[in-house]
Amino acid sequence: MKKVFLLLSLLFSLEAKYLDTQTCKECHEDIHYEHTQSMHHKSSLFKDEVHAKVKNAVNKNKYSCALCHMPGSSNLRALMKGEEQPNKNDKRQLDGVSCYYCHQIKDVYHSKKYNINISSAKDGIKPTMYANLVDPDDSDKHKAASNEIYKNSMVCMGCHSHKQNNLGFEVCRTQKKEVPQSDCIKCHMPKADGGNEKFNKKGRTEYATHRFLGVHSPEMVKKAVKIDLEYDKETQQLDVTITNMMGHYIITHPMRLKFVQTYIKRDGKIIWQNFEKSPLEDKEATFIIVLQNKNAEATLPNQAVGYKINQNLEAKATKIIHYKVPKLQKGDEVFSKWVSYIVNPKIAKKLQITTPEIIEPIIGVEESLYIY
Ligand code: HEC
Numbered sequence: 138m139k140k141v142f143l144l145l146s147l148l149f150s151l152e153a154k155y156l157d158t159q160t161c162k163e164c165h166e167d168i169h170y171e172h173t174q175s176m177h178h179k180s181s182l183f184k185d186e187v188h189a190k191v192k193n194a195v196n197k198n199k200y201s202c203a204l205c206h207m208p209g210s211s212n213l214r215a216l217m218k219g220e221e222q223p224n225k226n227d228k229r230q231l232d233g234v235s236c237y238y239c240h241q242i243k244d245v246y247h248s249k250k251y252n253i254n255i256s257s258a259k260d261g262i263k264p265t266m267y268a269n270l271v272d273p274d275d276s277d278k279h280k281a282a283s284n285e286i287y288k289n290s291m292v293c294m295g296c297h298s299h300k301q302n303n304l305g306f307e308v309c310r311t312q313k314k315e316v317p318q319s320d321c322i323k324c325h326m327p328k329a330d331g332g333n334e335k336f337n338k339k340g341r342t343e344y345a346t347h348r349f350l351g352v353h354s355p356e357m358v359k360k361a362v363k364i365d366l367e368y369d370k371e372t373q374q375l376d377v378t379i380t381n382m383m384g385h386y387i388i389t390h391p392m393r394l395k396f397v398q399t400y401i402k403r404d405g406k407i408i409w410q411n412f413e414k415s416p417l418e419d420k421e422a423t424f425i426i427v428l429q430n431k432n433a434e435a436t437l438p439n440q441a442v443g444y445k446i447n448q449n450l451e452a453k454a455t456k457i458i459h460y461k462v463p464k465l466q467k468g469d470e471v472f473s474k475w476v477s478y479i480v481n482p483k484i485a486k487k488l489q490i491t492t493p494e495i496i497e498p499i500i501g502v503e504e505s506l507y508i509y
Pocket residue numbers: 156157158160161162163164165236237240266267268269270271272273274275276277278279281282283333334337339341
């Protein structure tokens with residue numbers, strides 16, 4: 138931790154002038170609107186109920202999470218150490234992962250505990266916004282420059298790569314260690330028609346959108362996996378093939394629960410299903426990470442020293458589950474669907490999270506197979 142703080146104090150010029158998110162709206166209206174709907178804007182403990190409740194369960198006093206959830210705070214270090222408390226009247230804190238913060242990241246420093254963003258923010262000079270435009274136009278507010286990390290998605294890895302807790306256990310990871318980051322920007326910032334700025338003097342025809350849809354979006358959850366069904370009459374075997382279509386593990390965060398539910402219908406009645414009450418009855422079709430503490434009990438990330446359950450699937454990987462099912466006949470139909478919980482119902486209950494959009498399951502792809 139000491140080393141990280143040393144880096145923070147060296148690399149962040151926290152006193153530098155800060156342009157809050159509202160000030161970008163004047164020119165970048167559409168992007169501003171998209172961003173304010175995104176989880177980046179809602180990442181602070183003032184706007185994300187789930188984050189706030191986990192934070193309070195972990196540590197009421199210190200806010201070490203601020204490093205990624207409220208990175209633009211001027212008193213980041215004091216918040217992380219618990220010397221100061223979050224303040225809901227401070228725009229830099231309310232802005233969460235803000236426009237200004239993201240676009241001032243010059244480089245990403247790799248560290249074992251978690252990566253660190255290196256900011257270019259400096260006091261007293263017109264700020265430079267980095268991104269990926271060819272020949273950016275001039276603006277009164279800021280200079281603009283292109284930077285490779287906004288093209289190869291390295292800019293995402295300052296917060297999204299991996300994280301160790303204070304016990305040295307890695308509680309989340311987006312991708313395998315050996316592989317370079319996938320093209321996050323391509324999937325999470327799809328292009329839309331129009332310019333990025335209201336005067337659009339450069340006559341641009343498309344811009345990178347900023348909603349950063351993910352696990353909260355039914356539209357995105359539909360794209361998470363592909364399911365294929367195959368039944369073999371000879372062996373009475375049903376094969377359910379699950380392919381991870383994303384650029385990362387299916388489970389990137391231990392709050393989630395995702396699974397495939399499969400059942401067979403004959404004359405409108407269910408004659409077989411892969412589980413009755415809990416998806417965990419069929420571990421192979423369930424994607425979940427349950428962390429355990431030193432007494433081998435299920436625990437929150439801060440106390441974890443290992444996995445109690447680790448059912449995950451790498452980027453682009455495929456898994457085939459074989460089921461022995463009753464002999465199927467003409468007219469029978471097999472159904473399979475992807476079910477995704479933002480918060481595992483067990484954890485939601487424990488933390489008393491009640492917002493319906495957060496605790497209800499999101500249904501992804503649905504496949505069916507008619508037996509001839
Ligand atoms: C007074 C108008 C104005 C304001 C306010 C403004 N910008 Fe810009 N911005 C521009 C113009 C003009 C461009 C160039 C657009 C082009 O070339 O298509 C631009 C380009 C950018 C780029 C692209 C840089 C590149 O090289 O690819 C980023 C990123 C950006 N602005 C971020 C911001 C952020 C963050 C804020 C708020 C803190 C902000 N802007 C406020 C006018 C503005």
